[in-house]
Amino acid sequence: MSRFPLALRQLLTLAALFGVSASIWAAGADLGQAEKQPTNWTAIGMFGVFVLFTFGVTKWAAAKTKSAADFYTGGGGITGFQNGLAIAGDYMSAASFLGISAAVMVGGFDGLIFSIGFLVGWPVVTFLLAERLRNLGKFTFADVVAFRFAQTPVRIFAASGTLVVVAFYLIAQMVGAGQLIKLLFGLEYWIAVVLVGALMMVYVLFGGMTATTWVQIIKAVLLLGGASFMALMVLSSFGFSPEAMFAKAVEVKTGIAAAAGKAPAEAAAQGFSIMGPGGFIKDPISAISFGMALMFGTAGLPHILMRFFTVPNAKEARKSVLWATTWIGYFYLLTFIIGFGAISFVLTNPQFLDAKGGLLGGGNMAAIHLANAVGGNVFLGFISAVAFATILAVVAGLTLAGAAAVSHDIYGVVIKGGKADSAAELKVSRLTTIALGIIAVLLGIAFEKQNIAFMVSLAFAIAASANFPVLLMSVLWKDCTTRGAVIGGFLGLISSVALTVVSPSVWEVTLGNPKGSALFPYQSPALFSMTLAFVGIWLFSILDKSARAKVDRAGFLAQQVRSETGIGASGASGH
């Protein structure tokens, strides 16, 4: 499979115009290129146990998945606490676990700045959207946007927004899975990609949302447990004194700088630099723009939004975000401690270093080597298995969101006019799942050699620029019309992708154009593409004098009443 037909590979690669990126913004979420390691049977064994156990869960879930509603929302029987863990699981990807702890190991405080950006979107989701989503929607976020608008154009927009975000996110996860399995299990790249595709299809096809949610919960518990143990071991070795932990890390970094030939004063300054901000944020516009992509992108990710329909009411929806925020915040504190632990225990141990002083297996191995240092080979196997399970669970969630957009929004509403029967819709969603699984595997193989660092950031930027503005304006602004929402949404979608292509990290680094020739000088498009989307929605709504606009505006009051009070809200399961 790694000798996948070259022409097709080039075509896929060229078509998407993506490749190497030097984006510092994405540094923390990148798994990069990895070197194949010796086969690790402990890790493979533990992963095997995880797979067997989750197959058991899938079998149980399959018995409960009879209708399209069960498939999309797991029958609405998920509690706020469970859903909170599942949302946290969707968010704590392998890239954030390995990438952020590695970023902390390299840059110290800079790694924390990066993780904070991923967290701060959650309160905004809670205050502005969570309960309204639950009260208005049924299966997908398009249900919410299309509540009072003309169905066909809005559904087509929402499905496009969903599929584009899902595609970029999927590529990042599939390539990450392949690189990770080379590192952790010592197996071939293509085996990992095919394995992820196949296992994910089993979960989603048979167990739908119920299985996807429980796989995510199990993985979240394992990941939080494993990371807690590592952080605890690091802290305990410093007598639970953060000062001692930081002091040792500064000492190690100073020693490394001195060994590289720096004068003592310069080495000390370099060692101490991990305690404050470094080169992570250069110009304020990039900083704000990137911050906006992370903050509002969270509120536009289709696989996250879909989770709000799995709980029975607004109260549980709010509880889910609170639990999710708590777990994610806790997780980022852990990765910070793990990163500092890696400075003291990994960078000082020749067992984990290559001849040039770099980490064996590549920069993202910080947390993995630390697992070995604090818990031995068995714990190393455990963390490796959890890291791989993480990717699997996230990919399943993404695929489910993509399948729902095709079967519910496109097939169910646009093609069948909302009259599709449940069995037919279920069949379409399963066929879509298979198609998405195959596409994900092909894309994973096509992008093997590419640096996909910017793709998660790009997915966030698109979600923030297309899905979020349309969702927010349709829910909160009474004069918003179908035409405004669709035109503004597509403006955000197209501009966020286009500006990324002409930004330095893609235009110069990927496409090989001369330095300084990029038309768009900033690292993230969100500040501009989000503004364009909001202005577009506003302008085309107020200029809209069509008959449809009257219907759209007249529908606002009923929509608002339902979104505020929950009166008439559909049960999550639709029965």
Add this chain to the structure above:
Amino acid sequence: MQDDLTARVVRDPRYQELKAKRTRFGMWLTLAMMVVYYGFILLVAFNKPFLATRLGAGVMTYAIPIGFGVIVFTVVITAIYVRRANSEYDSLAEQISKAVLK
């Protein structure tokens, strides 16, 4: 029938109270979160030396507690909203629902 239900809810003074209160509270909290986060980002962009100032004799700097503080603030502000919404706002919504659906 549906229009009638909407009209009855809108006429209920408790609905107006719910809507006004929640919108105001949500906006203030959103603003607070934005000020804290973008304040933090701008501090990082414009005043790196301040963040890298040592707190005492050790290596601990202002940056670490401030960074942790932003994370804790994010969780706490979410908890404040959820607590109030799940008691006060939900009970108002329930009263309205009972009154119009009886």
